[in-house]
Amino acid sequence: MVKQERALRTREALIKSAATVFDRDGFSVASLTAISSLAGVSNGALHFHFASKAGLADSVEEAAAERLDRIVTAHEGAVGNALQLLVNTSHDLARRLTEDVVLRVGFELSRDQVREGGGRLYRQWHQWVEGALKRADCEGVLNEVTPEEVAASVVAATTGFEVLRTQDPEWLSHRTITRFWQLLLPRLAAASVLGDLVAAGSRSR
Structure with a gap:
């Protein structure tokens, strides 16, 4: 032992x-x-x-995938609707990407086109985002948009911030993620819930 x-x-x-x-x-x-x-x-x-080094990189990516799984499940049941859940989780992911080198490098390795089997973390994040938006649609809190279309935009933006962070850490800051949701939520959310959504992340986080 x-x-x-x-x-x-x-x-x-x-x-x-x-x-x-x-x-x-x-x-x-x-x-x-x-x-x-x-x-x-x-x-x-x-x-x-x-x-080998490749095997070690695979293990880093696997460890990052486990971290991502913990992030996306951490807020389940803590907020009133799936849109707020998505906002909160995106803030948490941005913060963890800044703080956790294993998670951050896992995403970097995942976009490396030289290594076989790349893209795992991006697919994992995309699947979760799309699932959260489908839940929001079932809850009636989406405003005449399809979960698939919104998921593509959210994933493109959030992972793009992660890439841009290498040039300027501000891209993954709380302020940047908040501004992103301030712009997007009025387009996504039904009028009945828009006023209750917190772009900066709800305190229940």
């Missing part, structure tokens, strides 16, 4: 170190020696857990 716990801690340390080095140097340039050194383990220990 002790050995298993130690192995798990080592694996988690390597995943975080890999994300940090990928974030700093880029996946192509990042070296396994730099990753193992940052994690405080030998190259042999790294290769015990991961056969």
Whole structure:
């Protein structure tokens, strides 16, 4: 049991170190020696857990997917309708992308066209956003727009902010996400609920 716990801690340390080095140097340039050194383990220990840099990148993306899943389920049942749920979750995602290097690099790896199987996190986020909007439609809080059309716009904008953040952190700020929803909610929301929606995220978060 002790050995298993130690192995798990080592694996988690390597995943975080890999994300940090990928974030700093880029996946192509990042070296396994730099990753193992940052994690405080030998190259042999790294290769015990991961056969290659590509395998390590896959594990970073998988860990990021688990983080994204926790983000999108954290607010379930905490707000009155699915539109506010979507707003709150988008704010939480933006904040976590700023703070959590594993989540952030997972998205970066997910858009890397060189690696096979890319796009996992974007598909995961898109599916959740579309599902939330379909729930909003069933609740009667959408204003004559289709969930599919809105989901494409929301995903394009929110993931675009994540890409632009590399040039200016303000793109993922609370203010930027709030302004985005201030512009979009009047187009999306039924008049009966628009006044109750909080573009800055509701306090129930």
